[in-house]
Amino acid sequence: MFLLRIGLDDNTSVSILDSVTLCLAELIDNEIEEVALDSQFFASVSNGFLQPSLQVSIQILFSIHL
Amino acid sequence: MKISNDENFQKEAPELKDVQIIRADLILGLLRMDTVERISYILNEIRPESQTTIVNIFRILTRMARHSLSTALKIVQSKPLMDCIFASFLPLTSALSALVKKLYGTPVHNALKLVRVLMSWSKSLTIELLTKYEVGHRILCYMSTEPR
Numbered sequence A: 001m002f003l004l005r006i007g008l009d010d011n012t013s014v015s016i017l018d019s020v021t022l023c024l025a026e027l028i029d030n031e032i033e034e035v036a037l038d039s040q041f042f043a044s045v046s047n048g049f050l051q052p053s054l055q056v057s058i059q060i061l062f063s064i065h066l
Numbered sequence B: 001m002k003i004s005n006d007e008n009f010q011k012e013a014p015e016l017k018d019v020q021i022i023r024a025d026l027i028l029g030l031l032r033m034d035t036v037e038r039i040s041y042i043l044n045e046i047r048p049e050s051q052t053t054i055v056n057i058f059r060i061l062t063r064m065a066r067h068s069l070s071t072a073l074k075i076v077q078s079k080p081l082m083d084c085i086f087a088s089f090l091p092l093t094s095a096l097s098a099l100v101k102k103l104y105g106t107p108v109h110n111a112l113k114l115v116r117v118l119m120s121w122s123k124s125l126t127i128e129l130l131t132k133y134e135v136g137h138r139i140l141c142y143m144s145t146e147p148r
Helices: A002-009 A014-028 A032-044 A054-060 B009-017 B016-024 B026-032 B036-046 B051-067 B069-074 B081-088 B110-117 B122-134 B135-143
Strands: none
Touching: A002 B036, A014 B026, A014 B051, A032 B051, A054 B122, B026 B036, B026 B051, B026 B069, B036 B051, B036 B081, B051 B069, B051 B110, B069 B081, B069 B110, B069 B122, B069 B135, B081 B110, B110 B122, B110 B135, B122 B135
8 A cells, every 4th residue: 555655655757647547446446346336326326327328318308310 | 443543553554665655554554655745736736537536536536535534635635636526527517528538527426426535534534525516516517517
């Protein structure tokens, strides 16, 4: 973790910054959990998953196929 | 219950070393190491051109924002960071071109997700972000762009 902090402070190398941010993101971020949390959020707020997308809304409104 | 909510831990935290905090709670450890300020500096001053770096920075911030209300507040209260995120990654105007590869100045969905996660913590936080940064107008700009 301290190595990553040193990496974040190394502002001269693009590749180091790239690697450090990737490493930190991989350490704390869990993609499967993120997807589950997002699904939970959209399912619990205003039945978001049931709402048509903007594209579908425009298609219905103007009776056109985008 | 999260260890960060434990009263005993909160009392002892100022005296604990960074390593001990990291072992107990990784996000608290990152906060102790001023990660938010460091990220703010990177986005504002270094302005990385790599899309991967920027996307990963948003992954880190989003994960930190999910941790607790106090962490979310810490992110929102970092004015340079929030100003940069809204100005550069959720702009009010954008001229998208397939040739443009830099993410600065173009709407980035990871930034919008971070804002959503921050706003989901409390009504006051939502009102603050909505009024201070005109989030509604920024969402319209985001929605009007062609996906890449």
